[in-house]
Amino acid sequence: MTTITGNTMGHTPAVAAKPDNYLTHGKTIGSWLFTLDHKRIGIMYLITALLAFFIGGMLAEVIRTQLLVPQGLIFHGTGSVASSYAAYRYYNQVFTLHGIIMVFLVLIPIIPGALGNFAMPLMLGAKDVAFPKLNLISYYLYLVGAILAIVSTVLGAVDTGWTFYTPFSIQTESYVVVMVLGIFLVGFSSIFTGINFMVTIHKLRPPGMSWFRMPLFLWAIYSTSLIQVAATPVVGITFVLLMMERVMGIGIFNPALGGNPVLFQEFFWFYSHPAVYIMILPAMGIVSEIIPTFSRKHIFGYEFIALSSLAIALIGFLVWGHHIFVNGQSAELDAVFSFLTFIVAVPSAIKVWNWLATMYKGAIVLKTPMLYVLSFIVLFTIGGLTGVVLGALSEDVVLHDTYFVVGHFHYVMMGGTLIGFIAGMHYWWPKMFGRMYNERIAQWTCVVLFIGINLTFFPQLVVGAEGMPRRYASYLPVYQPYMIASTIGAYIQLVAFLSMAGYLMHSLFYGKKAPMNPWGGGSLEWETASPPPHDNFETTPSVGDPYDYSDLVFDPAVNGYVHIEKPVESLAPVTATH
Amino acid sequence: MSEAIAINPTEEQVARDHLAHHFDTPQQQFDAGTLGMWMFLATEMLLFSGLFCAYAEFRATHPDVFRYAGQYLDPVSGLINALILLTSGLTMALAVRFAQTGKRFALSLCLALTMLGGVGFLAIHAKEYFDNGQAKLLWGTHYAPSVGPNGKPVAPVTGLTALVARPKPAASPGWQSLKSLGKAGFVVSHSAIMPASVGPSGVAASQKPAAAENPFQPANVQVFFGIYFLMTGLHSLHVIIGIIVIGWLLIRSLRGEFGPGYNAPVVYVGMYWGVVDMVWMFLFPLLYLIH
Numbered sequence: 001m002t003t004i005t006g007n008t009m010g011h012t013p014a015v016a017a018k019p020d021n022y023l024t025h026g027k028t029i030g031s032w033l034f035t036l037d038h039k040r041i042g043i044m045y046l047i048t049a050l051l052a053f054f055i056g057g058m059l060a061e062v063i064r065t066q067l068l069v070p071q072g073l074i075f076h077g078t079g080s081v082a083s084s085y086a087a088y089r090y091y092n093q094v095f096t097l098h099g100i101i102m103v104f105l106v107l108i109p110i111i112p113g114a115l116g117n118f119a120m121p122l123m124l125g126a127k128d129v130a131f132p133k134l135n136l137i138s139y140y141l142y143l144v145g146a147i148l149a150i151v152s153t154v155l156g157a158v159d160t161g162w163t164f165y166t167p168f169s170i171q172t173e174s175y176v177v178v179m180v181l182g183i184f185l186v187g188f189s190s191i192f193t194g195i196n197f198m199v200t201i202h203k204l205r206p207p208g209m210s211w212f213r214m215p216l217f218l219w220a221i222y223s224t225s226l227i228q229v230a231a232t233p234v235v236g237i238t239f240v241l242l243m244m245e246r247v248m249g250i251g252i253f254n255p256a257l258g259g260n261p262v263l264f265q266e267f268f269w270f271y272s273h274p275a276v277y278i279m280i281l282p283a284m285g286i287v288s289e290i291i292p293t294f295s296r297k298h299i300f301g302y303e304f305i306a307l308s309s310l311a312i313a314l315i316g317f318l319v320w321g322h323h324i325f326v327n328g329q330s331a332e333l334d335a336v337f338s339f340l341t342f343i344v345a346v347p348s349a350i351k352v353w354n355w356l357a358t359m360y361k362g363a364i365v366l367k368t369p370m371l372y373v374l375s376f377i378v379l380f381t382i383g384g385l386t387g388v389v390l391g392a393l394s395e396d397v398v399l400h401d402t403y404f405v406v407g408h409f410h411y412v413m414m415g416g417t418l419i420g421f422i423a424g425m426h427y428w429w430p431k432m433f434g435r436m437y438n439e440r441i442a443q444w445t446c447v448v449l450f451i452g453i454n455l456t457f458f459p460q461l462v463v464g465a466e467g468m469p470r471r472y473a474s475y476l477p478v479y480q481p482y483m484i485a486s487t488i489g490a491y492i493q494l495v496a497f498l499s500m501a502g503y504l505m506h507s508l509f510y511g512k513k514a515p516m517n518p519w520g521g522g523s524l525e526w527e528t529a530s531p532p533p534h535d536n537f538e539t540t541p542s543v544g545d546p547y548d549y550s551d552l553v554f555d556p557a558v559n560g561y562v563h564i565e566k567p568v569e570s571l572a573p574v575t576a577t578h
Numbered sequence: 579m580s581e582a583i584a585i586n587p588t589e590e591q592v593a594r595d596h597l598a599h600h601f602d603t604p605q606q607q608f609d610a611g612t613l614g615m616w617m618f619l620a621t622e623m624l625l626f627s628g629l630f631c632a633y634a635e636f637r638a639t640h641p642d643v644f645r646y647a648g649q650y651l652d653p654v655s656g657l658i659n660a661l662i663l664l665t666s667g668l669t670m671a672l673a674v675r676f677a678q679t680g681k682r683f684a685l686s687l688c689l690a691l692t693m694l695g696g697v698g699f700l701a702i703h704a705k706e707y708f709d710n711g712q713a714k715l716l717w718g719t720h721y722a723p724s725v726g727p728n729g730k731p732v733a734p735v736t737g738l739t740a741l742v743a744r745p746k747p748a749a750s751p752g753w754q755s756l757k758s759l760g761k762a763g764f765v766v767s768h769s770a771i772m773p774a775s776v777g778p779s780g781v782a783a784s785q786k787p788a789a790a791e792n793p794f795q796p797a798n799v800q801v802f803f804g805i806y807f808l809m810t811g812l813h814s815l816h817v818i819i820g821i822i823v824i825g826w827l828l829i830r831s832l833r834g835e836f837g838p839g840y841n842a843p844v845v846y847v848g849m850y851w852g853v854v855d856m857v858w859m860f861l862f863p864l865l866y867l868i869h
């Protein structure tokens with residue numbers, strides 16, 4: 001009845017090479033460094049953030065190796081306590097740098113900066129983001145901030161932890177000012193990206209794409225941008241104040257000068273709790289794209305998923321006090337913040353149920369992006385539920401500053417954000433570079449990574465519940481079995497990441513040419529060539545329901561999905577006309 | 579680009595010349611810019627809001643300090659500055675209007691007047707800062723006035739000066755006590771932070787810098803001046819940036835670049851200047867009119 005007709009763009013994606021695409025459009029270094037093309041800026045973010053991830057990851061392996069034995073394998077003294085103290089200071093520097101790099105240079109920018117930049121205008125059918133120059137400025141602010149962070153480490157590595165709590169961060173003899181200045185710049189990069197993306201979604205949606213016909217990734221990016229715009233300035237001023245403390249002795253956070261050190265914690269968490277949603281929301285958006293595509297089924301509960309992103313963004317501003325339960329907050333406030341923390345878990349759970357309902361009775365295809373999404377759901381659920389455990393006031397009094405907290409946030413940050421990012425990277429990789437990676441190896445890597453993450457972080461939950469405090473370079477011997485398990489897990493993760501780096505690099509040069517639509521996605525980025533031309537679309541794509549897969553069928557000739565004419569409702573015979 | 583003004587064909591061409599490739603119409607481009615600018619200004623407000631929160635926190639916990647220290651500030655110069663900024667806000671609004679209607683001379687004049695207002699504001703403020711410096715009405719350990727707001731002498735604050743030195747690791751009390759603990763065995767759950775009775779700097783933090791001679795001076799007045807300098811300093815920084823940007827507009831306007839077809843930069847800077855004005859309308863009563 002229906003005939004395969006290919007797409008409006010012609011039948012050639014896999015065979016004849018496209019004459020020009022955004023990667024080949026301009027070959028000089030300058031054409032990359034000064035590009036205003038959102039796709040190239042996205043790739044630049046991707047490379048920079050992955051480099052940062054590599055450094056942060058190596059530091060993580062140092063931490064885990066140190067903790068193989070109770071007195072510390074790498075940094076330990078020569079017998080006297082004073083020499084241990086000196087050696088352990090290095091450990092403090094290592095975990096501080098690990099945390100700062102992972103939070104500020106990897107998790108916060110990587111999804112909006114790399115995947116958001118690359119995919120968002122394509123999904124809108126637009127030519128670019130609203131402010132391309134601002135976009136490039138954002139990237140360079142990020143780059144300069146990252147370089148300053150590294151420079152500060154060379155000058156005198158910060159040993160405060162990624163949270164910079166006062167008064168220690170005022171007193172410590174290390175280059176806190178340079179580090180904080182770097183993060184301040186990265187923060188402004190984040191603000192400008194947020195403004196740019198929000199305006200883009202408001203003003204550059206094509207005719208026919210109403211708010212509730214947008215792909216859910218765009219809702220997630222929009223909610224993320226809202227948090228970036230509304231929360232980041234506060235941490236900006238907080239870091240300015242911290243710099244003023246050190247440079248001028250302004251005294252706001254310094255108890256010795258009459259200041260209030262807990263005020264720093266309030267300010268810091270007023271940003272940094274919403275910031276955890278800056279990290280997780282875009283990952284959830286990626287999950288909402290991948291699940292229906294690989295279940296060949298319309299997303300379930302579109303409005304609920306879309307609006308729960310906004311709900312998370314808004315409620316996320318009201319829970320920061322759960323980081324300060326035991327740091328001198330009144331019991332009444334503690335109770336209120338505990339209650340609100342319970343509330344914020346609700347919209348997250350709504351999403352999870354809708355994803356499950358989407359998969360229910362779907363024709364699930366277990367390709368790599370989908371495998372990562374499944375592991376996201378498992379890991380994020382563990383992370384979220386341990387978060388609720390911590391949000392319960394009475395439990396947090398016991399668990400605060402133990403390894404349980406470390407386990408919690410690694411489940412959500414690694415198991416959630418990072419796995420979500422990796423899923424998205426595998427999903428859009430063919431679109432970004434026009435090549436397919438080795439599916440089999442990628443699937444096995446995903447399984448190994450899943451095992452590695454659980455082996456690393458589950459023992460941390462247990463050992464934390466048994467009372468092991470966090471941020472210590474040494475520990476009591478009773479905890480050693482858990483610590484060894486955790487370290488083995490970290491090494492397994494390393495293997496998985498090396499494998500991933502290997503097959504992705506390999507695909508760039510030897511991978512099969514990617515078709516226009518390898519997975520059968522229904523949103524607009526699949527309506528253009530892989531990789532897309534400089535101007536994104538050769539003809540303006542027409543907007544439809546992004547989760548309607550009924551007219552997409554797999555065509556072995558191009559090794560990808562193509563549109564078929566939909567049967568008309570009157571059941572009149574359809575003749576192909578293209 | 580306001581609706582009321584008819585755009586003739588050449589101006590329409592000007593508008594199209596300034597259209598970036600990813601927008602469909604000049605109107606869409608202008609709206610996107612306006613929305614972006616509003617958001618940016620919202621983040622500016624949030625930047626200040628952190629300081630407003632700090633202000634609220636300290637004012638709630640140290641009302642006596644605020645009432646005492648507020649008397650040092652001169653409400654008259656604060657008020658004059660408020661009037662100057664209001665006037666410059668008016669000239670900036672007129673500038674926007676003249677840009678839209680294509681009155682180029684009036685536009686340049688208004689921009690120049692706005693700049694003048696900004697410079698006048700800074701001049702008065704600099705004088706205040708200078709006087710504060712002379713009287714040692716400063717933040718942290720630099721706070722050491724010799725007369726109180728009532729004109730009576732106060733003894734210099736000595737308690738605070740002892741606290742300025744940041745301990746070097748080698749000499750830090752944490753180290754010393756660790757060394758002395760050396761024999762106590764391996765597992766020492768000890769941090770470099772001293773017990774509360776000693777204070778985090780390792781120096782007895784007896785917060786009684788107030789001088790006996792002036793019984794009205796409460797403890798921790800220096801905190802007020804810390805907040806005062808932060809808030810007004812950040813605001814002055816915004817005024818300086820505003821003056822620079824308006825100067826750039828002035829040059830472009832003298833070159834005749836703005837008219838009904840293209841005036842977006844004037845509009846955006848006008849919005850910015852409005853917010854800078856508004857912040858002062860909050861700062862002035864909060865800092866200068868405490869009693």
Ligand code: HEM
Pocket residue numbers: 163276277279280322323341342344345348383384385386387388390391392396399400401405408409412413416417
């Ligand atoms: C389901 C929702 C969540 C709840 C109820 C929750 C709850 C909590 C609570 C109560 C704490 C404080 C523990 C303590 O220090 O005593 C905490 C810490 C933390 N959470 Fe969550 N959380 C949730 C989701 C997330 C997500 C999605 C992320 C990141 C992607 C995240 C990242 C963190 C981090 C980084 C910390 C520790 C910060 C530190 O002290 O260094 N959380 N969480």
Ligand SMILES: [Cu+2]
Pocket residue numbers: 272273276319320322323
């Ligand atoms: Cu939190």
